[in-house]
Amino acid sequence: MLNSEKVQLTLLSKNASCSILLTNTSDIILIKLQQVFSVDDIFRFTYQCSNFTNKIEVFWRLWPLNTTCLVSLQCSFTNILTHSTSKELFLKEQNAVSSWFDLQYETFIDQRLSKQINKSRNLVPFEIAKNRNVCSSEFxxxxxxxxxxxxxxxxxxxxGLMTIEEQRDRIIELDVRFLIYEKPDTSGIADRIIHMISTYLVALLTKRLFIFDKNWSEFTDIMQSSLNYEQNLVIPWIQQLNSLNKNLNKTHRNYLSSNSRWFSLDRFQKDYDYDRMFPERILTFRGHTGGVIQTIRSSSSIYKKFLTVDLRMHTDNMFGCLYQSLFTYKLSELIKRVPFSSSYVQIGHSSQFILQTLLSPIFYPIGVQIRAGDATMNEKNIDQSKVNSNLDEIIGKYQNFFTCAQQIxxxxxxxxxxxxxxxxxxxxADGLEIRRAALKRWQFSFECSNSSNKECRLNSTDLHILSSADPVFHVSQTTNRMLAFQLGMFDIFLYSLCEQHLISRESGFGRFSAFASLKQRNIYSLNLNENKTC
Known part of the structure; x- marks a missing residue:
């Protein structure tokens, strides 16, 4: 099948041939249709190998998985494809993820806890966001x-059938304006996403069509969006913009004006009137900082009244509600990060144990994020941290964070x-040595997870540390950017499940996760080598 150039499609009662592209990875075959069909069409695939005369139908598992499939593994099979909007896929993905979390929690109760628990699992941020007391009805x-x-x-x-000139005419006819998000290549995950959500807010406020960076495919591989925002699908003509504008005066009705803007630290203190400052039809925003809080908090922001009075939003929930409305973790990626069978490790905890603990209502998770610096994530320093045995020195270097956790x-x-x-x-923590040292001194034991609260009581100098002892990597400083991004996004998600957060003041990684959590509690922050505690 991978050598085929065509497959046979059955559209309703009609047969039609359609060119396709086949991409083979280790565990999946991607089929890309090079033809656009009506949203009302229902079709199925058949294929025929060159050395066989019979046509064979292609079946696949129903996706996203439903609860019955997750529990009994009796998954439905289908050969029918129907059109779904981006929002429909987004909601289906969330429902499937919720069912999978239910199963993880039930497994945790059945296998690890010695007593019966009658409480439901903790809600995850996208479930919290659906509460209209958290993200208002108006929002x-x-x-x-x-x-x-x-x-x-x-x-x-x-x-799919229009020429670029016809697409240009349709843009003019509908008076569509665009806002394209582009990531900063040298920045980390948090800076990229904070800038993205700020750009998304501008698109909402100015009613521009939000378009995503075409060069960040790893993000769309693991995150499901509520919008159809991919450049190659929505604005395939963007690479030929100069040709479209050729021989047209800038004042001509069909001229597609454009502008690009880089945002830096000025975003934290400067107010923008985006319609007045950027009248162009096509805008591209680049940067590594965010402006959501400034936009809603500044007394001179022209958008403050709309956001706070009309939408009844505030600084504690605005960023998180925006993020949860736009992206959700794909179930397929979560399953990769959290295999059901996890081998025992002497130091640290498996991803499954961490997730199940954070979902359990008998624990009160406090997230502590320590940023030691990007250099701690390169391969050389990671190897050195595995053999560094000076426990007291490492703990002492970050003692203010652990003392603050004890105070909380x-x-x-x-x-x-x-x-x-x-x-x-x-x-x-980005530094592997920090996590390994803390785990050696205070690792949360499997025995304690099976005990009652009284049996697991802490004294004033103890902590129950829950963490992975595996290295993490910086997305812009590693050869395996996909793995770095997968690990980073999973850590962000886990951190957002915590009830309270202690972050490194100079790091966007913890700040982004804390605001995305929608817990709306006090966020504590410290600097490295800072004597004071919280």
Whole structure:
């Protein structure tokens, strides 16, 4: 089949041949149709090998997986494909992920806990975001209106059969304006996403069609979006913009004006009137900083009244509600990160154990993020950290973070006693030596996870450290960017499950995760080598 150039499609009752592209990876075959069909068409695949005369239908598992499939592994098979909007796929993915979390939690109760628990698992951020007391009804309706408009415009701009000139004419006819997000190549995951969400907010406020960076395919591989935003599908003509504008005066009706802007630290303090400052039809925003908080908080922001009064939003929830409305973790990626069978490790915890602990309502997870620096994530320093055995020196270097964590626990002792919850510290650190040292001294034991709160009580100098002892990598400083991004996004997701957060002040990684969590509690921050505690 991989050597075929054509497959036979059955569209309703009609047969039609269609050219395709086949891409083979280790565990999946991707089929890309090079023809556009109506949203009302229902079709199925058949194929025929050169040395066989019979046609064979292609079947695949129903996706996203439903609860029955997850529990019993009796998955439905189908050969029928139907059209779904981006938002429909987004919601189906979230429902499938929720069912998978339910299964993870049930497995945790059945296999690891010695007592019966009658509480539901902790909600994850995208489930929290659906609560209209968290993300207001006005905000959710605003997002829904934009999603419908975005879906309609993208469908009408390019039906796959139009020339670039016809697409240009349609843009003029519908008076569509575009905002293209481009990532900074040398920045880390947090800077890229913070800039992305800020750009998304501008697209919402100015009703521009939000378009995604075409050179960041690893993001769309593991995250599902509520929008159809890919450049090659929505604006395939963008690479030929100069040709479209050739021989046209800038004042001509058909001229597609464009502009590109780089944002830096000025975004933190400067207010923008985007429609007035950027009248061009096509905008490209580049940068490594965000402007969501400045836009909603600044007294001179022209958007403040709309965001705070009309939408009833505030600084604690704006970023998280935007993020959860645009992206959700794909179930297929979560399954890769959290295999059901995990081997025992002497130091650290498996991804499955960490996830199940954070989902369990009998624990109170406190996220502690320590940024030691990008250099700690290169291969040379990672190898050195594995043999560094000076435990006291490493702990002492970051003692203020651990002391602050102990203070947070003591401050909430009454809460823990009343709710019968055990405090655990989910340690997120770029430096492998930090996590390994903390685990050697305070590792949260499997025995404790099976014990009651009283049996697992801490003294004033102890901690229950929950963390992985595996290295992580910087997305712009490694040869395996896909793996670095996968590990980073999984850590961000785990950190967002914590009830409270202690972050490194100079790092966007912890700040982004804390605001995306929508817990709306105090966020503590410290600098390295800072004497004071929280």
């Amino acid at each position: 959710q309706n605003w997002i829904l209106d934009y999603e419908k408009w975005h879906e309609n415009i993208t469908f009408n701009l390019n039906n 626990i003591r401050k909430n002792e009454k809460l823990f006693n009343e709710t019968n919850r055990t405090p655990v510290i989910f340690l997120l």
